[in-house]
Amino acid sequence: MVATAATASLFPISSSQPESVAKNSGKHGGGGQNTVDMHGIKPKSRGLQVKTNAQAPTKVNGTRIGVMDGLKSDDNPTSTAPRTFINQLPDWSMLLAAITTIFLAAEKQWMMLDWKTKRPDMLSDLDPFNFGRIVEDGFVFRQNFSIRSYEIGADRTASVETLMNHLQETALNHVKHVGLLGDGFGSTPEMCKKNLFWVVTKMQVLVDRYPTWGDMVQVDTWVAASGKNGMRRDWMIRDCKTGDILTRASSNWVMMNKVTRRLSKIPDEVRAEIVQYFVDTPPIVDDDNNIKLPKFDDKTANHVRNGLTPKWSDLDVNQHVNNVKYVGWILEASFFFLFNDLKWKSAPQTIVEKYELASMTLEYRRECMKDSVLQSLTSLLGNDQNALGDSHVDCQHLLRLEGGGGGEIVKGRTKWRPKNANRNKGIEDESG
Amino acid sequence: MVATAATASLFPISSSQPESVAKNSGKHGGGGQNTVDMHGIKPKSRGLQVKTNAQAPTKVNGTRIGVMDGLKSDDNPTSTAPRTFINQLPDWSMLLAAITTIFLAAEKQWMMLDWKTKRPDMLSDLDPFNFGRIVEDGFVFRQNFSIRSYEIGADRTASVETLMNHLQETALNHVKHVGLLGDGFGSTPEMCKKNLFWVVTKMQVLVDRYPTWGDMVQVDTWVAASGKNGMRRDWMIRDCKTGDILTRASSNWVMMNKVTRRLSKIPDEVRAEIVQYFVDTPPIVDDDNNIKLPKFDDKTANHVRNGLTPKWSDLDVNQHVNNVKYVGWILEASFFFLFNDLKWKSAPQTIVEKYELASMTLEYRRECMKDSVLQSLTSLLGNDQNALGDSHVDCQHLLRLEGGGGGEIVKGRTKWRPKNANRNKGIEDESG
Numbered sequence: 077m078v079a080t081a082a083t084a085s086l087f088p089i090s091s092s093q094p095e096s097v098a099k100n101s102g103k104h105g106g107g108g109q110n111t112v113d114m115h116g117i118k119p120k121s122r123g124l125q126v127k128t129n130a131q132a133p134t135k136v137n138g139t140r141i142g143v144m145d146g147l148k149s150d151d152n153p154t155s156t157a158p159r160t161f162i163n164q165l166p167d168w169s170m171l172l173a174a175i176t177t178i179f180l181a182a183e184k185q186w187m188m189l190d191w192k193t194k195r196p197d198m199l200s201d202l203d204p205f206n207f208g209r210i211v212e213d214g215f216v217f218r219q220n221f222s223i224r225s226y227e228i229g230a231d232r233t234a235s236v237e238t239l240m241n242h243l244q245e246t247a248l249n250h251v252k253h254v255g256l257l258g259d260g261f262g263s264t265p266e267m268c269k270k271n272l273f274w275v276v277t278k279m280q281v282l283v284d285r286y287p288t289w290g291d292m293v294q295v296d297t298w299v300a301a302s303g304k305n306g307m308r309r310d311w312m313i314r315d316c317k318t319g320d321i322l323t324r325a326s327s328n329w330v331m332m333n334k335v336t337r338r339l340s341k342i343p344d345e346v347r348a349e350i351v352q353y354f355v356d357t358p359p360i361v362d363d364d365n366n367i368k369l370p371k372f373d374d375k376t377a378n379h380v381r382n383g384l385t386p387k388w389s390d391l392d393v394n395q396h397v398n399n400v401k402y403v404g405w406i407l408e409a410s411f412f413f414l415f416n417d418l419k420w421k422s423a424p425q426t427i428v429e430k431y432e433l434a435s436m437t438l439e440y441r442r443e444c445m446k447d448s449v450l451q452s453l454t455s456l457l458g459n460d461q462n463a464l465g466d467s468h469v470d471c472q473h474l475l476r477l478e479g480g481g482g483g484e485i486v487k488g489r490t491k492w493r494p495k496n497a498n499r500n501k502g503i504e505d506e507s508g
Numbered sequence: 509m510v511a512t513a514a515t516a517s518l519f520p521i522s523s524s525q526p527e528s529v530a531k532n533s534g535k536h537g538g539g540g541q542n543t544v545d546m547h548g549i550k551p552k553s554r555g556l557q558v559k560t561n562a563q564a565p566t567k568v569n570g571t572r573i574g575v576m577d578g579l580k581s582d583d584n585p586t587s588t589a590p591r592t593f594i595n596q597l598p599d600w601s602m603l604l605a606a607i608t609t610i611f612l613a614a615e616k617q618w619m620m621l622d623w624k625t626k627r628p629d630m631l632s633d634l635d636p637f638n639f640g641r642i643v644e645d646g647f648v649f650r651q652n653f654s655i656r657s658y659e660i661g662a663d664r665t666a667s668v669e670t671l672m673n674h675l676q677e678t679a680l681n682h683v684k685h686v687g688l689l690g691d692g693f694g695s696t697p698e699m700c701k702k703n704l705f706w707v708v709t710k711m712q713v714l715v716d717r718y719p720t721w722g723d724m725v726q727v728d729t730w731v732a733a734s735g736k737n738g739m740r741r742d743w744m745i746r747d748c749k750t751g752d753i754l755t756r757a758s759s760n761w762v763m764m765n766k767v768t769r770r771l772s773k774i775p776d777e778v779r780a781e782i783v784q785y786f787v788d789t790p791p792i793v794d795d796d797n798n799i800k801l802p803k804f805d806d807k808t809a810n811h812v813r814n815g816l817t818p819k820w821s822d823l824d825v826n827q828h829v830n831n832v833k834y835v836g837w838i839l840e841a842s843f844f845f846l847f848n849d850l851k852w853k854s855a856p857q858t859i860v861e862k863y864e865l866a867s868m869t870l871e872y873r874r875e876c877m878k879d880s881v882l883q884s885l886t887s888l889l890g891n892d893q894n895a896l897g898d899s900h901v902d903c904q905h906l907l908r909l910e911g912g913g914g915g916e917i918v919k920g921r922t923k924w925r926p927k928n929a930n931r932n933k934g935i936e937d938e939s940g
Binding site for chain 2: 225230393407
């Protein structure tokens with residue numbers, strides 16, 4: 077039930093495979109295919125409707141207006157009694173219409189309520205303050221975000237860092253909404269007592285389409301067990317207007333001691349707090365550990381950059397570099413490599429207009445502190461450099477401590493595609 | 509009526525003075541003094557209430573529930589007819605109470621409406637979707653922001669970059685709400701026709717207190733003429749809970765041609781679009797150009813950093829480095845200089861816990877593009893380096909193109925203070 081923006085781990089993690097991730101993601105379908113099975117969460121054609129199969133932990137049908145089965149209260153997070161008082165109202169839609177008539181004066185508010193009455197399938201998603209709410213029998217947290225002007229790049233679309241920021245925010249708000257937010261950055265009360273906080277060991281993100289400035293997106297998140305001492309957190313981002321799936325992400329987390337900075341087993345008291353929120357579904361992005369990445373170092377890598385230093389603003393409340401910040405370094409290295417070194421059929425000025433990140437897997441191996449000096453390695457993975465053209469490109473990445481020892485901070489892989497390529501066909505087609 | 513996140517200018521700008529800015533700001537009072545005059549916008553003791561004097565462009569009394577004098581519609585931005593239909597309702601507060609009883613099921617929503625009914629002075633500020641709305645006779649745009657987990661630093665408070673992002677967002681939404689948003693980043697329809705966009709020439713920010721994670725802040729913004737061919741945009745940020753003023757900011761803008769990258773006069777057609785929204789009040793932060801900063805270069809500066817390069821993610825839709833991004837460079841240089849070179853009575857690890865930026869003035873002189881390589885200069889201003897102790901420190905900053913010519917990109921000054929120092933006394937005391 078908990079997850080934070082913390083980073084790093086000394087956990088032994090085997091490599092996973094971008095091809096298989098992409099392939100599997102295709103099974104779940106892309107933005108334009110709203111009928112595919114997504115490990116138990118099956119989107120329907122009317123956007124925000126979500127329906128589950130027998131395996132799924134959740135149960136929501138957007139067309140049943142006002143029904144919020146099993147919605148849990150912040151005051152009593154363990155309660156499983158459904159709150160159905162809305163169902164007792166004689167005519168919810170008429171009441172809403174009346175409210176729509178009198179409630180607000182300002183134009184935008186009128187527009188918004190009007191929009192909601194026109195889309196009855198969205199009524200169960202009412203969350204006017206965008207604080208988020210628990211849905212799907214209490215196992216899924218859902219929050220909307222409006223893409224702001226400062227969250228977009230030169231091409232007007234949100235960056236993957238923006239999306240990952242929203243993932244972090246929903247994870248923390250999920251913990252908060254079930255009443256488990258202690259003093260820490262997602263730590264539960266029992267974790268705080270024991271000086272523990274969450275660190276991410278792995279993050280997989282598949283982006284089918286990037287939202288643009290002004291778009292409203294809906295982020296769903298849920299948690300599951302991951303081995304004996306880990307937790308998995310998954311997310312799904314949808315376009316609120318079309319219902320298209322924009323992004324799927326899956327992550328793994330373990331606990332670290334704030335003082336010793338060593339990993340910890342999950343104490344029984346903490347397990348008792350969180351286990352009730354675990355769902356029993358496979359990850360929304362398959363974790364395939366069978367194929368190893370080729371080894372590479374600063375002598376064999378295609379591109380090496382030295383002397384990277386974290387800024388003060390890169391640190392989070394756990395006093396280390398926030399996991400999202402690594403993405404900026406890796407993206408910048410990718411752009412530099414792909415388009416400066418390889419000159420991927422594009423003048424540098426138009427790079428961000430033409431190409432985009434399709435998917436990314438990051439494995440966090442060690443904390444990065446303020447005084448760390450890093451080396452960033454990038455190489456093409458598999459592809460023939462001379463045959464780049466407009467095809468897709470896989471890269472591998474390594475951020476490690478500079479000089480002596482070469483302690484690995486983050487290992488990662490990225491997959492790049494020309495923009496608009498197969499955008500509506502899902503990622504499966506793109507990796508095929 | 510318009511402003512964007514664009515940067516840079518070749519405009520001749522005279523230097524301004526941090527001391528006088530801070531002094532003047534004191535006139536407006538700090539967060540703890542809610543009775544001070546703020547150039548015509550006089551806050552009262554009940555937080556979000558705003559009242560104006562004879563000079564002010566606005567007129568709102570939060571205690572008169574439901575009265576929104578002169579609220580303008582997006583559909584008809586030039587209309588001056590007040591929209592008073594809410595006043596015709598027999599009993600707004602009773603209706604609202606009824607709505608509060610039936611409207612929403614989720615816990616957060618209940619809490620929020622309940623909070624609003626308990627604070628009748630805030631009823632005129634209803635904006636449940638946080639899209640923002642026009643207030644104060646149509647001249648002020650107001651939007652709320654919840655401080656998110658990814659907008660804070662290691663000390664849990666929002667960074668000044670976060671605050672400036674919110675300033676940018678409200679500026680753009682202001683333009684949007686009055687129906688003047690063309691295709692560009694804050695450009696009006698007539699500006700788009702003429703290939704013009706806004707660039708900022710000066711930004712002054714005074715921070716009395718930084719909000720923390722989970723706080724809700726209210727940002728007010730308005731525009732005024734600035735010389736013959738410029739526009740001024742001011743902002744005020746308040747804590748929604750306490751009503752305290754957290755931040756005041758004032759900025760100046762001119763127009764640039766997208767193709768020639770040269771500055772332009774304001775064409776008559778554009779002036780006709782925007783002039784109706786100009787208020788006739790002095791800046792919320794006084795602009796004092798009388799005192800010049802001492803000249804300094806890489807030989808005389810206390811601290812020099814070479815080889816700064818913009819990242820792809822630093823660019824905005826105007827294809828140059830966004831004005832907020834400079835702040836990151838300047839803050840990082842300040843931290844490095846003040847706490848690594850000067851060792852301001854603090855171990856580096858606790859710097860961000862102990863010190864904070866009190867105010868900042870940036871003068872943007874030239875665009876910075878993706879391929880620019882910058883040099884960052886920092887020096888103490890006035891203070892005796894040996895007498896730093898816990899006192900306040902003024903710095904001057906220069907970002908310029910590296911090597912040959914040394915074209916100036918941004919000149920700036922910052923004022924730093926120990927955290928919690930005079931926090932509730934306003935900035936006047938701190939600069940005294």
